[in-house]
Amino acid sequence: MAQLVCGLARRWCFGALGSPLQALHLQALPLHLGRTVMRASQKDFESALRQVKLWKKDPGNEVKLKLYALYKQATEGPCNLPKPGMMDLVNKAKWDAWSALGSLPKETARENYVDLVSSLSAASEPPSPAKPAADGEQAGGDLVVTSENHITTITFNRPAKKNAITTQMYRDIMLALQAASKDDSVLTVLTGNGDYYCSGNDLTNFTDIPPGGPEEKARTNAVLLREFVDYFIDFPKPLVAVVNGPAVGISVTILGLFDLVYASDRATFHTPFSPLGLSPEGCSSYTFPKMMGPSKAAEMLIFGRKLTAQEACAQGLVTEVFPDSTLQKEVWTRLRAYTKLPPNAVRTSREVMRSKGRERLHAVNAEECEALRQRWLSEECASAVLRFMSRKAKL
C-alpha cells in the first residue's frame, strides 16, 4: 500500500510567517518590547503580547487586524502613516484598521488589547492530541494523499479555512498527480475534509507582494495556475471528484476536466468571478458552455449564479447526487467496483475520449491565464480581496 503525505502541517503560530497578514502583528512586537514600562497596566499588556506569541491556532485575519490596530494605538497613538496605495493590500488593511480607532486614548487601546487577548485565550480550546492515523492514512498536512485498493485519493485538508488552496497546495497537488500518474492506481480521487469541498483559491495568495511588485506576483501566479491546470488536462487516468460540500472558484472550474463528479446533496457550485474582479479559469470558459450550453454557463461564470448539486447535475457538471448521509458509502463502493475493470481497457477508452480536445484545452488554459494575469492587477480585484480580508464581504 503506497502512502504519501504532501505538505507539512502548517500550524499557525506567530513565529512562522505564512503571509503578510500573519506577519503584520508580529512585525510590531519587537519594536514594543524594547520600551520602558510606564503605566500600571503595562505589565498586563506585555503579558498579553507574550500570550499572543504562544497561540497555536490562527485567530483569523479580522482578529489579527484588531490586535494590530490596538497595539499601534496603544504604543504610538492615532494613526500617523500616509494612506497606502490601493494595490498595497496588506498595508492598506492595516492602515484602515488603525485609522478606524480615531483618537482612542493609548491607555484605553492597551486595556482593549488586554481584554481582547484574554477573551480569545479563554475561548480557545486546549490543543487536542493528534488523531491516530487510520490504516492507509496519515493525519495532518494541508493536503493528504493516500493510495489504497488501486485508488489514489487527494484530500484538501484545511477544514478551518474551508479548504482554501494555498500556493503550496497547488504545488503539492501537482506533485501528487505526478506520483498518481505513475503508481498502480486505476482511479485518482479529489475530495475535501470537513464541511466544505473547497472554497477555491486562498485569497491571501495575492497579498505577499514580492520585490518585483504586483506585476511580478501576477506573472508568477499566472505561470503557477497554467501549470496546475495543465496537469489536469494531461493526467492519464480517470479523475473523480467526490464533492462532499460546497465548492467555490477553481475547485468548481476544474471539474470540467474530470471524468466523474459525485456530489453530496449539501454541495453547491459557485464561481463568483465578477464580484471578485476576476475571470474564469480551469478551461471552464470552454468546458462549461460545451457541457451546459452558453447561457447556463454565462449565468455561472459571468453572473456568479450558485448552483445546487441537483442543478449542477441537470447541467451536466455533476454525474450523480447522493444524500449526504450515504455519499461516502455509496461512492466508495462504486469506485472500488470500477477498479476491478480491466485497467488497460479503461485507460484506452479514456485516451480516445480525451486526445482530440487536448490541444484546444491547452490553448484555452493559456488564454485564461493571461486574462487573469491582467485581472489580478486591476483595482476591481484589489478592492475585492481587501473587502474579504477586512471581512466586510463574503460570498
Ligand SMILES: CCCCC/C=C/CC(=O)SCCNC(=O)CCNC(=O)[C@H](O)C(C)(C)COP(=O)(O)OP(=O)(O)OC[C@H]1O[C@@H](n2cnc3c(N)ncnc32)[C@H](O)[C@@H]1OP(=O)(O)O
Ligand atoms: C496561484 C493562483 C491561482 C489562482 C486561481 C484562481 C482562482 C479563483 C477562485 O478560486 S475565486 C474563489 C475564491 N474564493 C472565495 O472568494 C471564497 C471566500 N470565502 C468566503 O466567501 C467564505 O469564507 C465562505 C462562503 C467560503 C465560507 O463562509 P463561512 O461564514 O462559512 O466561513 P468563514 O468565512 O468564517 O471561513 C472560515 C475561515 O476560512 C477562511 N477562508 C474561507 N475561504 C477562504 C479563501 N478562499 N481564502 C482565504 N481564506 C478563506 C476565512 O477567512 C475564515 O478564516 P478566519 O477564521 O481566519 O477568519
